[in-house]
Amino acid sequence: MKTKNSTTNLAIRVSIVTILWNVVLSAFKLIAGILSGSGAMISDAIHSASDVFSTFIVIIGIKISAKDSDKEHPYGHERLECVAAILLAVILCATGIGIGYAGLRKIFSGTPGELTIPGTMALIAAIISIVVKEAMYWYTHAAARKINSGALMADAWHHRSDALSSVGSFVGILGARLGLPILDPIASVVICLFVVKAAVDIFLDAIGKMTDKSCDESLITAIREAILKQDGILGIDEIKTRQFGNRIYVDIDIRVDGTQPLCDAHTIAHSAHDIVETQFPLVKHCMIHLNPND
Secondary structure, X not given: OOOHHHHHHHHHHHHHHHHHHHHHHHHHHHHHHHHHOOHHHHHHHHHHHHHHHXXXXXXXXXXXXXXXXXXXXXXXXXXXXXXXXHHHHHHXXXXXXXXXXXXXXXXXXXXXXXXXXXXXXXHHHHHHHHHHHHHHHHHHHHHHHHHOOHXXXXXXXXXXXXXXXXXXXXXXXXXXXXXXXXXXXXXXXXXXXXXXXXXXXXXXXXXXHXXXXXXXXXXXXXXXXXXXXXXXXXXXXXXXXXXXXXXXXXXXXXXXXXXXXXXXXXXXXXXXXXXXXXXXXXXXXXXXXXXXXX
């Protein structure tokens, strides 16, 4: 079972690794863009550098959300990670719209070939950028799924948006060298659609976790099956779940023999409570209510 500290440390470790890679990659692309005379690659370097800022938002959001409960926040601070995810979704959406707008502006202005003819080094830098940023996406994506972090997932998609931006740079640079500069703005518009779609999905997921959205039916079914396996539980009247940031609250009404002593009924309820919180690590708290079986 993962503890709060272990999940927080994993998220911060992943974020620091990606920050270091972004700094190195941005410097490499900037140098390659200057030496090869590629404006697209220089712009791509600036885009990669901006990812450092978004990752710092992730670190701040995760650190704050990991704070223990206090008098003013008895249920904890997990929802603050959703705030970070929403901010990143907005940044990601703005990035995608910016990419698409630049592409449309070139197409409708009739001057898609604003790029100069870049050198081979710019193409090599674009390929390296695509590989590195896609690797960073999968690295961050895996950690986000492991700890159910919306902010980290948003940051993963930010890395993929950078990889897609590098694809656009590669197509534009290659198109300019082949005499087909129109490929650059067309690729930008397509990339824009993918990035904005990812931003909307992340935004809706974060909003759902801030408005007590219920969990997937598969998780509810698994909890129901685990409860019904316990001795003394004669049935389940109701199960309610709500997402609270990256954690889950569960309320369950179980039926037990109403003629048994209160101590025995309490033992059954306590056992059900422990089973849920032990078998389902994302459950922060489980509330069990006893109903006498008619």
